[in-house]
Amino acid sequence: MSDQLRPRRSVLYMPAANQRALEKAKSIPCDAIIFDLEDAVAPDAKEAARAQAVAAVGSGAYGDRELTIRCNGIDTDWGRDDLAAVATSGAAAVVVPKVSGAEHLAAVATVLHQAGAPAELTIWPMIETPDAIFAAREIAAFELASVLIIGTNDLARELRAQLVPDRHPLVPHLAVALLAARQAGTVIIDGVFNDIQDPDGFLAECRQGHEMGFDGKTLIHPSQVDPANDVWAPDADAIEHAQRVIQAFEEAEADGRGVVTVDGRMVENLHVDNARRTLAVARAIAERSP
Numbered sequence: 001m002s003d004q005l006r007p008r009r010s011v012l013y014m015p016a017a018n019q020r021a022l023e024k025a026k027s028i029p030c031d032a033i034i035f036d037l038e039d040a041v042a043p044d045a046k047e048a049a050r051a052q053a054v055a056a057v058g059s060g061a062y063g064d065r066e067l068t069i070r071c072n073g074i075d076t077d078w079g080r081d082d083l084a085a086v087a088t089s090g091a092a093a094v095v096v097p098k099v100s101g102a103e104h105l106a107a108v109a110t111v112l113h114q115a116g117a118p119a120e121l122t123i124w125p126m127i128e129t130p131d132a133i134f135a136a137r138e139i140a141a142f143e144l145a146s147v148l149i150i151g152t153n154d155l156a157r158e159l160r161a162q163l164v165p166d167r168h169p170l171v172p173h174l175a176v177a178l179l180a181a182r183q184a185g186t187v188i189i190d191g192v193f194n195d196i197q198d199p200d201g202f203l204a205e206c207r208q209g210h211e212m213g214f215d216g217k218t219l220i221h222p223s224q225v226d227p228a229n230d231v232w233a234p235d236a237d238a239i240e241h242a243q244r245v246i247q248a249f250e251e252a253e254a255d256g257r258g259v260v261t262v263d264g265r266m267v268e269n270l271h272v273d274n275a276r277r278t279l280a281v282a283r284a285i286a287e288r289s290p
Contacts (some may be wrong), residue, residue: 005281070094072143241275
């Protein structure tokens with residue numbers, strides 16, 4: 001399975017200082033976990049959280065979930081020690097908050113390299129500041145950046161924007177990050193939805209993110225996992241339509257026909273490419289699911 005097709009429908013933040021939460025995460029059907037050392041951890045618990053996150057990653061108890069660790073900023077008291085610990089932890093990636101540009105990522109990469117990080121350890125930069133939006137193309141193109149994560153809460157705060165149901169104050173900035181990710185061939189994950197008591201609002205935001213083109217959503221509560229998984233998985237109708245598009249196109253090519261229609265609509269190469277991606281995504285999800 002290519003890294004581009006690896007399911008990242010549901011990327012769940014888990015506070016690494018909370019041992020009970022870490023234990024619970026072993027049975028949550030999310031695609032990926034971010035063990036959080038930053039916002040979810042009080043200053044006096046940072047070092048313990050770091051040790052628990054590294055132990056969790058190395059435990060082998062989380063099945064085929066993709067395991068990452070969000071470090072504190074490199075300019076904080078804990079950031080460099082966090083990066084050094086993650087470097088050899090076996091994590092798939094280090095999540096870096098408030099990335100400002102390629103120079104920021106280069107400094108992170110240097111610390112990881114000096115700490116003995118393997119070549120397969122990648123960086124998931126967080127796009128959550130005006131600097132990051134303006135530098136989105138260079139961030140997405142950075143060699144070790146494999147997944148971009150939108151930090152909507154911090155971005156809204158810095159813009160003095162309101163977090164309203166349709167997110168219209170943020171949509172232009174989300175679109176810039178999406179464009180950068182697609183130009184670089186990089187995965188991009190939508191930001192969190194804060195109100196766990198509003199499942200309808202959460203579902204609407206998932207659908208908006210999916211329609212915009214995000215590859216999945218970051219989550220703050222286990223109750224959000226199943227809806228996100230459902231939204232970002234092709235349903236039976238989508239799979240059946242994709243199969244018919246491919247079949248019709250291949251039959252037309254074999255017959256020498258230049259025009260192909262499915263359900264009354266013309267089918268071109270781009271539709272076939274989309275159909276093949278739909279089937280590839282469905283296969284990747286089926287391979288990953290228990």
